[in-house]
Amino acid sequence: MGEPDPTDPDGRDGNVVCGFTVDLVEHAPRMPAGVSRVEIRLGGDTVGDLDYRTCSECRFGVLESVRVATAVRRRGLASHAVFAILSAHPAYQWSTSTITDTAEATAFWTALDWPGIGGTLPYCPHMRRADEHNP
Numbered sequence: 001m002g003e004p005d006p007t008d009p010d011g012r013d014g015n016v017v018c019g020f021t022v023d024l025v026e027h028a029p030r031m032p033a034g035v036s037r038v039e040i041r042l043g044g045d046t047v048g049d050l051d052y053r054t055c056s057e058c059r060f061g062v063l064e065s066v067r068v069a070t071a072v073r074r075r076g077l078a079s080h081a082v083f084a085i086l087s088a089h090p091a092y093q094w095s096t097s098t099i100t101d102t103a104e105a106t107a108f109w110t111a112l113d114w115p116g117i118g119g120t121l122p123y124c125p126h127m128r129r130a131d132e133h134n135p
């Protein structure tokens with residue numbers, strides 16, 4: 001935190017993978033503790049997205065899903081997006097919804113050094129309340 005990123009000197013969330021600019025487009029939740037979505041765009045095309053939710057009251061976040069198109073996997077796109085979310089929510093405790101138990105998924109989470117695997121409740125009461133209003 002706080003260190004200037006040499007690949008991103010003007011503070012935008014652009015990054016470059018294989019010569020294409022990566023943009024993260026954030027879609028805010030419809031209510032507090034509801035689901036947020038981050039679209040991952042590569043050279044202007046949407047190639048993946050992440051669903052997550054955060055509660056500012058509990059300082060708790062849940063990463064619900066990560067999808068990246070097969071053709072552009074293993075290039076750090078999902079990691080880039082995940083770390084953008086984590087660094088936007090300092091000192092939050094994180095968890096995930098169920099992680100698919102495949103070799104690829106396990107390798108992905110291990111490579112990320114994800115802080116929230118296991119041990120925490122999947123949702124706080126505010127997230128459950130948001131779900132009740134958003135069936």
Ligand SMILES: [Zn+2]
Nearest residue numbers: 055058124126
């Ligand atoms: Zn909460």
